[in-house]
Amino acid sequence: MSPKSYSLFLSFLKMLIFSALGLFVLQARAVGKLWLPESAVASVEVSMPAWEKSPGLDLAKQALMDGWQDHENSDIKLKISRDKRLSDEGYSLSPGCITAKTHQGLLYGVYEYLRRQQTGATLDLPFSNPSYQRRLLNHWDNLDGSVERGYAGRSIFWKGKQSMEPTAEDRERWRVYAAINASVGINGAVLNNVNASPEMLSLPVLKRAAAIASELRPYGIVTYLSINFSTPISLGGLKTADPLEPEVVDWWRAKISEIYSLIPDFGGFLVKASSEGLPGPGDFGRSHAEGANMLAGLLKPYQGIVMWRAFIYKPDNSDRAKQAYEEFQPLDGQFSDNVIIQVKNGPIDFQPREPFSPLFGALQKTAVMPELQITQEYLGQEHQLAFLGGLWEECLQSDTYQRGAGSTVARCTDGSLFNQSLTAIAGVSNIGTDNNWCGHPFAAANWYAFGRLAWDNSASASEIAKEWLILTFKPTQASEKNLTSDEHPSSEGNPGTEPNRSPKEDTALKHAGEEWEKEFLQPVLSMMLKSREAMVNYMMPLGLHHLFALDHHYGPGPWYDAPGQRKDWTPPYYHQADAYGLGFDRSSRGSNAVAQYREPLRSQFNNPATCPENLLLWFHHLPWEHRLQNGLSLWEEVCRRYDAGLQEARRFQLVWDSVESWVNSEVFLRVQAKLRRQARDAQVWKDACLLYFQSINQLPFPEDMERPVHDLEVLKKTDMRHYMNQ
């Protein structure tokens, strides 16, 4: 063996499941004090020279021992190499060997190797490097423990000002969190809400952040914070937060120095400035660039960065979809090289379907990073099943044409198209203190998918979903052997703390994976892959967007408006329904938002005949009788889509019931109950939108379409979060 290779001789390992959720399972038990029994490894030989020790390497070794799936071979080498094809975090695999440039790379390689063992993929992989240097979760967690748009319990990081001292339980939860992230390649976490409290930078809070950072560090997770731009005033007692004012700069300099004294590898700041009422450089007559560059300059000596969000819009009469572009495009080239502009996937706000933001690739001298939303703010929250891999793939693979055909959003942001030394991607976390971490058992797939796409932005969402299902639900020999009732006391309603083993297990394992693939994997994978489009259909098909009830973003409110209400916060602003037709005219005859897209997209979007039908009403206000490609009128197609979405939601219930024997009964019942509500709420969405639009166009429903069962006037008075859910 070479000095830099380590052989782990693994004989029979009593295995625990490995997988994203497998890890949840294994480790959430720790959090929940429900540890699985120690892995009873008969004999393990570990060769690991002392000089090569590191916490990361130890973790890699432990992950291998916990997750090994090969009962015939128990020999694996970990190897450090200078192979130029490998980036710092990259790895290559071959049967029995994992190679990387760094210990962190080895850890990622170990997880990938185990994943391939379990999914039956080839163990040969010449090399794998991440698409983005920085792959972050953004936690919209508040210091008081609440989570903005969080649907999985309280914050895992914050519990209020009175509870700043980390407990052992806190630390254990953070370690588990870090391990789960590392298993899918996530290497950064912004610990607090973009709507940031100035208190965030107070010493007690920074100390807790440092404690968190110390638990995340071994797993390669770098810690970042969101800041409030006026912190120098609120916390520092200054009279201004003007970024060009020396005393402000001094204040930030000292604060940054303090942060790095506590967190030496601190990653940097995420800034939501001059957006939705938050302070920003604009308040002092300065540009976004001036604000961002001031901070970036102070962070640079520490290799820190600034992630500056482009999510800004004003309550005026201009098209909200155009504003981020209009604000940031003129600033291209003015940002420091350690500033990166964080752009939401679509021009509005994480809707079930949007076109990609025209800012992608438009800023050619400025680093740009995509912000995706893992938490299902607009996609059914914790109540509904929506696999978002396809949504993100759709965005990442959208061709911007910024440098000709093939200039996908992925390539516009990962440095392969523009000379962008800093690359990153962020996902707004769906994580909370719920025992299963994410609220809906299938929501874990979105955490998983975000990590996988952040690592490889050309990955296939359907392959990712399949992977997740195998890792999460496929019965293993290990589980068969380990799971006796004595060893596994009640999981207390916590599907995340028990491997998803079914009563049918014995049979299942005899027929190996074949039966499982046919009976479980195929139907459930199909359901996952259809889930987002079903939701688009019953919520807002054909490019409709933001038809949500005010504030809560769960139920429908296409009618909502009120005197004095800010118009761009009302659905009628977005759908523009009238007796003539439906949709927001962003064509050259309307707001001309199409002009923010490159040719040939601009012309394609501008013409209803060539505009993709799934974005038709995003770009056009069309008459109800407008004919679609299938020959139906716009109104008929709107009706058909809403109803199709409802019918699909009902089919999901059948699919899930059909796999009952393959799933741990608690998880089964939990998902079953959620799918019930999904079908019920899909009906509410369909009824609310169709009855509302009908009240405007007075057109009959298609003859055979199943009719609404709710009354519009009742729905208008109803808070959909609680409707039918006493």
Place this chain on the structure above:
Amino acid sequence: MSPKSYSLFLSFLKMLIFSALGLFVLQARAVGKLWLPESAVASVEVSMPAWEKSPGLDLAKQALMDGWQDHENSDIKLKISRDKRLSDEGYSLSPGCITAKTHQGLLYGVYEYLRRQQTGATLDLPFSNPSYQRRLLNHWDNLDGSVERGYAGRSIFWKGKQSMEPTAEDRERWRVYAAINASVGINGAVLNNVNASPEMLSLPVLKRAAAIASELRPYGIVTYLSINFSTPISLGGLKTADPLEPEVVDWWRAKISEIYSLIPDFGGFLVKASSEGLPGPGDFGRSHAEGANMLAGLLKPYQGIVMWRAFIYKPDNSDRAKQAYEEFQPLDGQFSDNVIIQVKNGPIDFQPREPFSPLFGALQKTAVMPELQITQEYLGQEHQLAFLGGLWEECLQSDTYQRGAGSTVARCTDGSLFNQSLTAIAGVSNIGTDNNWCGHPFAAANWYAFGRLAWDNSASASEIAKEWLILTFKPTQASEKNLTSDEHPSSEGNPGTEPNRSPKEDTALKHAGEEWEKEFLQPVLSMMLKSREAMVNYMMPLGLHHLFALDHHYGPGPWYDAPGQRKDWTPPYYHQADAYGLGFDRSSRGSNAVAQYREPLRSQFNNPATCPENLLLWFHHLPWEHRLQNGLSLWEEVCRRYDAGLQEARRFQLVWDSVESWVNSEVFLRVQAKLRRQARDAQVWKDACLLYFQSINQLPFPEDMERPVHDLEVLKKTDMRHYMNQ
């Protein structure tokens, strides 16, 4: 012309609609101060000798003038005859001539003649006599103006003790009510609730009753009252109401004398005694016969009668379905000949489906009358469409075998089988102060159908439904000519006050009735005829009964029970669901209620293999895996039926929407909204019952059955009357 014939020479009559609802329409306008314009008859020649005048004859003439449908012939004779085939109220028809023995018979003949004109039936009818002498509505109206099980507003008779003086509006409403009743042959009305207040017999109340009687009399409607058996105590101040106590008899004698002084043709008493907490002869150690006969003896000199209800059951462990029979059967022969026992159609209580009560025909020396429920207490109340003609036909045509095959309930009660000098039938009214009288626009069909079946207990429910639809919805030439917007101001949301004319009218009339029959009559008739079975399916199929939530009898409550709760008021008492199976065992191995039926019924009901499947769980507790004739297990069939009911309710929405152009828009929208709720509530019924039964049997749903969308635990906490109807 003979002295006893009258020719009404009718030239062109600008016609008003004639129909049950047509009458509503025409006359409710009077009530609602929305009179249609006077009929502009160009020339009418009336020959009517003075000595033959009577209010009834005047009404007959007026009805002819108002309702005449024949634009080619305007010549009609009214003729009195001694034809022995005619009973006092009977009539015979031939083209241009209506013959009867009495003026009342002529009035009925006129209505029938006009009905046949409008429906296109033959005008030749050798004779028609009513099946029952007394054809009564029972109003469950309270003196305070409320209506027990009333779903159409307040009482049309009572407005509280402070409002005993009849207003002109009251009187007008009573006349319209009487006319509607007369048009379908109803000749009696019990003006107050069977749960009677002793106050009912106080002088101010009796005076108002007399005023009502005076308005009903010209239409041939006789007035009756419900009494409280302990009135001598409560109102009379006696110490007892023992029917054998002379002072009690004296009190009643004086009271009856007082009543007849106010209402000379008073019909008699309806008595609910010793039932559901009401006083009765049992309280004084006397039998039902002793109680009834005392009153009957006092009424006899005035030709008054006693209708004594058999609806009694005790809160003990015996099978409630058996108790009325057990109590009354031994008394057969002990009742006076002016007592008639009033028996609900089924042994329990107006359920969506019951077998006929075994009392029918079992009392062979005692007059028995059927009590049907027009108001939809257990069949969706004002919210759901259920045409009940079929339910009643099913009961009336049930063969009791009391005197061999062919001993139908109809024949057991109409005097054709037993020598019953007194015959009667009662329907619990669905009438209230709602502008359309009955709440649901289609509920009027049940009032209509009751009258038609009371007149002819062998009539076909489907023919009756067809008749009602033609009379109610078919566009007429008259309506075309009359309905201009000037003449018909807004009906203020009152579908009963405006003829149901459609915007398509002109076209419709050109194509005559053919198009209407195909596009409207066929689908809507089919919907009406399926409506009750659909409801049975989604509420309580296969003989299930009384699964209602406590008290309100609208929504499902199959789970309902509570400590100390009277068991025979809980659904589990009736469905007996357990891990083994479902249903109430009334076979010879169970309560042996089957023994109350005659052979061969007894054996047929006693054997699950021969018991009609639609009554299977009424008579049997069967295992979930019991095979039905279609090969499905009991559980599968229960599921299939509940789902079929829901799907049917959804189809009703499609049917109704398809006829929009044929219906007055207010009525259209009203029914549309009600069908929406019906489909919504059908889903609640299906979900509640299936999820509840599943919680007991733990069996999976059939693979392809559309799944419930509600949660059982949520439903258990929900008051279904208000659920989803804020």
